[in-house]
Amino acid sequence: MERVQGKVAIITGGASGIGLATAQTLAKEGAKVVIADFNQKGAEAAAQEIVNQGGEAIGVFLDASKLESIKETVDKTVETYGTINILFNNVGLTNLKKDLDVVNLDLEEWDHLVNVNLRSVLAGCKYAIPHMVKAGGGAIINTASMAGFASDIIRTAYGTTKAAVVHLTKYVATQYGKQNIRCNGVAPGLILTPAAKNNLSPELLDTFMKYNALPYHGEPEDIANTVLFLASDESKFITGQTIQVEGGHYLANPTVPDFVAMSKNQ
Template sequence: MDRVRGQVAVITGGASGIGLASAQLLAAEGAAVVIGDLTHEDASRAAAQITADGGRAIGVAVDVMEEESLAALIDTAVAEFGRLDVMCNHVGGSNPRKDLDVLGLDMDEFDRVMRLNVRSTVLGCRLAIPHMIEAGGGSIINTASVGGLAGDFIQVAYGSAKAAVIRMTEYVATQYGHQRIRCNAIAPGAVMTPALADNLPAEMIRGIRTHNALPYLGEPEDVADLMLFLASPESRYITGQVIAIDGGMTSHHPLAETRRPDAGS
């Protein structure tokens, strides 16, 4: 129960889904957690849940596309808890009704997706690093996606943005490793969050499950376990990596499903 005891963690998008599960687990393992989310009500509600369970947490409203807002979130964490050890740049996404193929893509949506996913992650790293240097090191965890690892017929903006997050992670790890700052990315596949249920038809979710190596989809808690590992000293020699947590979706040849012995059953 003490894997991140004494550490201070900031999690953007921490009021629901994977972000909330990660905040709850980090707090349960001893970290003081600062939850950033778009509304103060949602962030405070999530922090109150953690506090009620005996953890330490505060909630702060943040718009990650605005540098001043993101800086205020990180400054609040340092002012409240005295340091910064873990930065989880978790906010991201796109509007699947506008983020289509290259010909059908709404270019205003493309620009918004780049700000939401790429620019916000750059800013999160940029603003966190000086505090981590002062603290003697830290762990930055960027949320990418399997969409950044392979092509698809839709969401070209989202996939391109997450590919940029993956490459940026390698640059940050390279540039600040000697200051004992680790930077890694996680690439979730289909995880059963409210956002997934709202944005993907049931037929598509069934199709994803069919093509996973494992016969089930992940839960937010599965990704939270990985977040905790990357935040903890247990991963002290891991940096500059992207770790897919996707049930094996990206582990196999595209034709593998058609060759499965029970594929026709």
């Protein structure tokens, strides 16, 4: 307990899923939490639940596609709590209907995903880092994705923006490490957020399970605990890294188990 006691943390996209689990986890460990989300009512409800449990939190509106909204979130945090120690850049979008292969993807959707998935991360860092410097340092954690490490037949824009987040993380770590600011990333695989549970069929989940090294799917708390580690002093000598939290899904050549199964059936 109290691994981030007294720290002030911004969690973008914090009203649900991974962001919500992380906000709750950081609050339980002593952080003062700012939950920023396009769903303002959801953010405020999440913050109130933390307060009801004895923590400190506020919910604020955030439109990650607009620079002024990101700056307002940072300003509101400093106005309320005096500083920023932890920034979890967690907002991200994907669109399976428009973000297709290179020839067929919607170029406006490409621009939209670059704006929300990448520029918002850059802007969050840009506006938060000066306050972290004044505070003597801080920890930034960016949500990447396994799509940033492994290509696919669709989601070209999503994967490309997440790969860029991985590299931007290294740039921030390099440029501000001497000012005691660490920047790391977390790359989730399939995580059973409420949205995933509601939209993925049992057959699709079984397909994912088939290729996992571990016999279970990830939960939002798995990412939240990784973020907590990266935000705490337990990781004080780790920077510029992106931790892949994906159950070993991408470890092995996926064709080999199928070949073995085929040979047994012959």
